[in-house]
Each structure stands twice: as C-alpha cells, then as structure tokens.
Amino acid sequence: GAVVSQHPSWVICKSGTSVKIECRSLDFQATTMFWYRQFPKQSLMLMATSNEGSKATYEQGVEKDKFLINHASLTLSTLTVTSAHPEDSSFYICSARDRLTSGSPSYNEQFFGPGTRLTVL
C-alpha cells in the first residue's frame, strides 16, 4: 500500500517550452502533497506544499509563476515548469501524506514518488 507514482519518469524538452509532471497517490488519498527538487549529489530541497482544493504554499526563493502547482483532486497533484531553461534541469520528486492518518503520529510519514528527471536543452 501507500504507493505514489510520477509521470513521466524522464523528459527532455527544448528551452522555452513548458513541462507538466504528474504525481498520483495510487491507493490512498492525499490532501497534502509536496514537491521537491534534487540537484546531483545533493539533498532534497522542498519547493512547495500542494494542498487539495487550495493554492500551493511555496518556499522562499521558489518562483510560483515558474513552477505552477495544481492539486485538483485527492489523488493528483501536477507541477508545471513554465518556459523551462537549462538551469531548471533537475530531478523532481513528489511525496504525499495519507489523509486517513491525520491526527496521528503516522501522518508525519511521507510516501515518495520515483522522481522525474527533467533535462532542458
């Protein structure tokens, strides 16, 4: 149980185009999902918290107009990198919390997707 998928697993695009990455909780519902970015040989950096039915909360320094997040349902959050440039190339990972564990210590556990490798040429 508690499986999170991401699509696509890798994508190559030209500079100036937009790319959408999907994050799905397959066997549970998630009112909260998280988007991370990971540079080579570095730790994960939280970009934003995605809340179902409301606006995402972005971390300081993350451009909300560049990284558009939509969390339209309890099982899907999308990250759209708009007008991508080579410096946006990175490994993007999403995670989700199981809403049924809300209020218990287990709610702290995040289930991670397999990641999406974005390369912008």
Place this chain on the structure above:
Amino acid sequence: AQSVTQLDSHVSVSEGTPVLLRCNYSSSYSPSLFWYVQHPNKGLQLLLKYTSAATLVKGINGFEAEFKKSETSFHLTKPSAHMSDAAEYFCVVTPSGGYQKVTFGTGTKLQVIP
C-alpha cells in the same frame, strides 16, 4: 526550529562488516524521525521510522536505529553490509503532530567494498 545533521557525507565499509550512519537532530517539539534510502536515479524508500513509540526501531533489510533523546541522535546501523546496500541515505526529522514540514539531512553516501 528544527535541523538535521548527518555527520558523514561518505561512508565506506567492506561487505560483511557493520554499518553506522550518524544523524543528530534538533527540534523544538517531540520529533518524528525517519531514515530513507535512495538508489541512483530513484525515489526515496522508507527504511524505518520513529514516532514516539519504542526507541529502538527495526526497519527493512536488516537496518535498525535507536532514538536517543539525551544525545539528540538517531543513528542508523546494520550488523553486516551487503553490496546492495550501496546507496544514498537521508535522515529526516519533523515535529510530531503532523501538518509540519520535514527537514532533510544532507545525505550520506554508503559505499560497500567487495
């Protein structure tokens, strides 16, 4: 405020010998602590977690960790390293009670020498 310090960026062990990956944390509230493993170009897999129950936590693949409040530590251990254990390991902390962001350590790369 909370923080996580993984004391070693790189650990190298011989196959069959013990593994020790160190993690110290600071948190204003009773924390939940996690260890995740990441293989190259893969997502994160949960190894084990501490959420205020038993202080000695057993995880998958023979790993375990002990929560020591007095030392603010949550070190990851395994009695005998296997080649398949070679990966990046992340220690993660979040305050108990949910609705809080997690804080990742900088990671420890484990190399297993045949």
